[in-house]
Amino acid sequence: MSKNQSIVEVVMKKKDKLTDSGEKEKVIKTNGAMIVRIPDFKKGGGLVPVIVVEKKTKHVLMLAYTREKEFWETFFTHEVVLYSRSRKKRWKKGEEKSGNVLRVHEIFLDCDGDTLLYIVTQTNPDAGACHTGSPTCFSPIITSALEQMRNTTFKIIPV
16 A cells, blocks of 8 residues: 555444433444444435535535445545445446546434435536436426416415
8 A cells, every 4th residue: 555545444333322312322433532423224224315415516416325335435435435226236426437426525414313415526527416417416497497487376285
């Protein structure tokens, strides 16, 4: 290994801690005195949704899923690794076609521990974040429809 390469050495100790509600919460303590809450992979049948947001623009790039294995790979490599539900396999963004690897700056876990938020920078944004080549997996179809219907009044009817 060269001097420019680095290895993240982590001493992990899994510990069950009781929360205020009496539930057990898994906590991992690393040798850097950092405490990380672990996503609840059991709740979603082994998968946790991941919202991916571009750091500079604050645009939501995609909603994807991760398993525990891919989560830890993302955590340690700082590059987004997900799980493709359609192909049923590991999926590292940018590895196969686009070259648009997503570098992770921050990872957030929601209050329930069952949804992740990755704040990322794209290495090749011109390739697009979506597998279709679009900048984002979301398109403004509702906004476009409303703009085309300028003189239309919309009512929200409770169901």
